[in-house]
Amino acid sequence: MRIVTLTFYFLFGALLAWFAARNWDFVTLKLWGDYELAIRLPVLLLLMFLIGALPLAILRYTSRWHWSRRVKKLERALEDKAPAPSSEPSPVMDPAPPPLAPPL
Template identity: 40%
Template structure:
């Protein structure tokens, strides 16, 4: 499984490099106030990808961390419940040896 994961990331990196090499052309981006920025196309594409990906990835990691903490707290609670010793069970023979309380 680790091999497939590594292969996936290597293929993705090769595709990104090939895309960047074939599209390394300057692009003009018009901003507010008549400001024009000239940037390379792959930089804009990868930047737009990161702007969309990073907040979503951060949200995913935060929710996963929060759920992991909840699971751990539930596991600790279950471990505490299992650690409590149950009350001894009296068998009929043991119950007959117990003396009744004295009445006055």
């Protein structure tokens, strides 16, 4: 299954490289006032993708941080309620049976 995934990633990367090579033209962005920015199209697309992915990445990491804190809090509460281990064996448990003698 790993070879299928690697093949897919390789083909996707080759497709992106082909797209970038075919569209390596300058794009002029008109900013506020008389300011203009000339940037290559693939670079602009990459920047826009990263800016669009940023809010979801922040949401993912904050959610992960929240849940890890909650799990640690519940684990601490569980440890506090657990009975202290005693050194004596429990009377409820049966002792282990004696080993069998080897056949003669």
